Amino acid sequence: MPSDQDSWPTLDELRREESELELAGLSETDAYELGTLAVAAASEQRLPIAVGVWRSGRQLFHCGLPGSTADNDVWLRRKGRVVTRFEHSSLYVARLCQDKQVTLAEKYGLPASRYAAAGGAVPLRVRGTGVVGWMGVSGLPQLDDHRFVVDILRKIQQ
Template sequence: MSSDHDQWPTLDDLLREESELELAGLTETDAYELGVLAVTAAAQQRLPISVGVWRAGRQLFHCGLPGSTADNDGWLRRKGRVVMRFEHSSLYMARLCQDKQTTLTEKFALPASRYAAAGGAVPLRVRGTGVVGWFGVSGLPQLDDHRFVVDILGRLPR
């Protein structure tokens, strides 16, 4: 178990955070604006990340910033698959696996080549509809990826 595990949010904290990030809707324009907001913030901080927004299995936004790599894109997709499979943030699933001392492969027979329980992707939950997609980044340590995504989503109107 990592030494910073005690500084991670609890599962209850992460569930509360997810409910607070519920959106009124998610159109293609909303996804674009969310992506641009993330890219602008990341560029200002010179973060070497990949940014993605997906809805219903369709990628609506992607940008790889300077310093990011194709590996970041792969991690981003793997985290997003976790979100869509479990309808929780990829950090929630990482914490759950750590708390239960297991992996997604051991517990759910999910291949690590396609699923990553690592922070950085969150569900896009629409009020009255449920999870319709996900938003994520990859390129920073997983807690930083998660915090960046939550910060950006927190800037959107509810």
């Protein structure tokens, strides 16, 4: 029986997607705009998610929408630590682990209590600088969390 992970993008597709999501900058105002755009889109769809935007280890935006819980906040931070550590989306790292049939703990010695290889957090790359932070959501199935963030980042680029 195929798993939902069979429909995930490949590592090459995820790398390409990440390279297309460069931002001009990430100021506090930029983070607020990203976060409020995500909250508006999630509110319109009545999604029970937590949204976060981080830069250089500092949380610049957070919102827990109706139906989200404190557990979503914990998942959000765990996914974000994966992005900070690997400078790839948490879905990329989840796919990498799936393809190699290992866990983060087995491959990298990272405790599951602090790191989650699960989709939903995406690196924020600034043109000419590289990864400066991450944006994530938690509350939906992990592929949907990932796609939601990517859609918001694409909207902000327009």
